[in-house]
Amino acid sequence: MSGQSKGYTNCKINIAIDGPAGAGKSTVARMVAGALGYIYVDTGAMYRAVTLRMLQLGIPPEDEEKVLQVAQKLVIELQPGEFGQKVLLDGADVTESIRSSDINANVSRYAQIEGLRALMVSLQRQMALRKGVVMDGRDIGTTVLPDAEVKVFMTAAVEERARRRFQELKNPESTSLEKLTRDIAERDRLDAEREISPLRQAEDAVLLDTTRMSITEVSEAIVRLCKAHGMERSVE
């Protein structure tokens, strides 16, 4: 199905969704992609997959040269799956393992490496070349796709984001809401304070505070933005 078949726009556009951890970006991005018949790209999953391999090989983030050497040879594939996006690392399904607490605790440290970011950004740009992509991350509107036609910066109060993550946990007894809140606040700090492509709202991004919005309300709001854009550019 293409974006055109829904009649929203005559020319496909790219949609950039950025924001802090737990703002609901990936669920919303997937819903928007589904509604428009677009491809969803979860860039956080790419950093997670790299982190998984580095932890498996015992390569610390301080050894940037080795990280880059290994990362350059990795094959990361994002495929639409029955229950969301499927992530393949060198052909192996790592969809579940990249969501472990070990990865959560380490991914920001690898995501700070300049050369690794350059590599990921170039892969992400290739994925968006043909347009019709909904991409979520931290630096999509500012760095990866500065020309994306629709940019959204999604946020929510840290307590609300922690509460949402807590509800999604398969084994909530493994942590507490307080610890999750602290972990998310720490990840926000690392992502926002890093030197290269920090988490930042692009000047031309629409700010959506989702603290009191449902996932459906948020995705409908974004689809409306896309429709408005498509109508402006329509050649009908």
Ligand code: DC
């Ligand atoms: O969205 P997420 O929680 O799966 O992201 C995992 C980590 O990767 C997070 O700490 C921030 C980092 N990240 C990034 O630096 N740039 C992106 N475009 C996406 C994610």
